[in-house]
Amino acid sequence: MSINKIVFTGAPCSGKTEVLRKLEKYYKDKIDCVFVCKEAASEVKKSRTEFLDMYDFQRAVYEKQIENENKIEEQIKDLADKNVLVFYDRGVCDGYSYVYDENRFFNIIGESRYTSFFRYDTALLFEICYENDYNKSNVRTEDYADALKLQDKIISCYVGHPHLRYIKSAQTFDEKIKRVIEEIDFILQEKEIEKKYLIKYPSYDDLMSYNPFICDISQTYLLSNLGSHRVRERRYKNESIYYETLKVRITPSECYESERIITKEEYYELLKSADPNKNTINKKRCCFLYKGKYFELDLFDFWDDKAFLEVELKNINEAFNLPERIKIIKDVSDDEHYKNNYLAGMKL
Known part of the structure; x- marks a missing residue:
């Protein structure tokens, strides 16, 4: 029996959250137990709390992330006889992509970018969508140029993870789903x-x-x-x-x-x-x-x-x-x- 923890990351409008919703349904028929750790940043933004600066906001995101992850850990600790798959909509490492001073952020949260890698067995890094498919939302305020810059920062933050896989953009959503399922199915084979x-x-x-x-x-x-x-x-x-x-x-x-x-x-x-x-x-x-x-x-x-x-x-x-x-x-x-x-x- 095994527990596989897979973090989804990428630039805004890379499709990760929508893909994750589909995968949760897809794998529930194939794996004993499937859990999804929701995106902490979206939850914090919806709280409409005011923050001093980006570091204060990312501290709150980190605390919510840890809270969400701990809830899942509590649920899976007694499932040693099951095959368990956990999807994370962004991980702790993502917070480092949004700040300029890595040391300052480390002093705030007490967890380095490097050690945060090892919360997750595999990192799936989604490439941003094509420009004509990009759209803003209530929680996504970056324009396409800013999203591309953020993508570069996210890549630089996650490169170094022992098991990183890059999901290229696709012409259709179904094609992207197919690519992700191929990656995850291979991961689950432990080959x-x-x-x-x-x-x-x-x-x-x-x-x-x-x-x-x-x-x-x-x-x-x-x-x-x-x-x-x-x-x-x-x-x-x-x-x-x-x-x-x-x-x-x-x-x-x-x-x-x-x-x-x-x-x-x-x-x-x-x-x-x-x-x-x-x-x-x-x-x-x-x-x-x-x-x-x-x-x-x-x-x-x-x-x-x-x-x-x-x-x-x-x-x-x-x-x-x-x-x-x-x-x-x-x-x-x-x-x-x-x-x-x-x-x-x-x-x-």
Whole structure:
């Protein structure tokens, strides 16, 4: 049984709220329990409370968001024997898109943009609609140009989430719904399909042209008879999040993946079962969006001439564009000698 938490975000008039309404009905016939966490900002605006400034307003939105999320947590805590799907109409991270001073906002709410990522297993980022489809409302006051600027801020706030998927705009609402259902159905399979490329070590200018989110990862493999069992510390500035992951490979480029966030104490306890024949892999992960696909570029401390570029797909034949400023050496998706598990066993 599983609980999947998916946050919907995007610019005003990107269709996320309307899509969410349809999906709630669609998945109620397919999943044991479906919950929707309503958009907190709309609720706060409807209260007609007066606020000192945008920071004061976003503080109220944050408090309402936490209240709404806690109510859902109370409902799902006794559903361990059920398959549960939770949709969030925007998340805590969205508040950072509307303020200029990230540190000031952090001091107000006490939760960083980075740690807010991990409230949600997956983030679906909706591209704004086409200009001729854009319309204002009582709670949407931005014109199209302002909405586009806000979209850029939302993207910059969410890039770095470990599981981000970009939902491109579509000519029809039905087409957009279809795209979202394809993404969610794939997520629910708990499979990973990726293309992996060996690349030349990128120059600083080439890498920074993609405005990446950069974090540090320490990855340790554990003794296991089931598959690739590992723990990972993911660090950004002075904050760490810990994971336990089990991968069971189906094909060289596909695997079933079970992943959970663990406590620091659990992480260090699991490290006691580290495979003595494998090194801890240390790398810098650079995450960025390019033409609708989410890329992860890994720089290792034992290579100064090459690196890896990875992209997750819904199917192995899905079309996508490779970043033009990244120099590809070769596709190593099916080569076991370039799996992190293999590299960890080498004398580096």
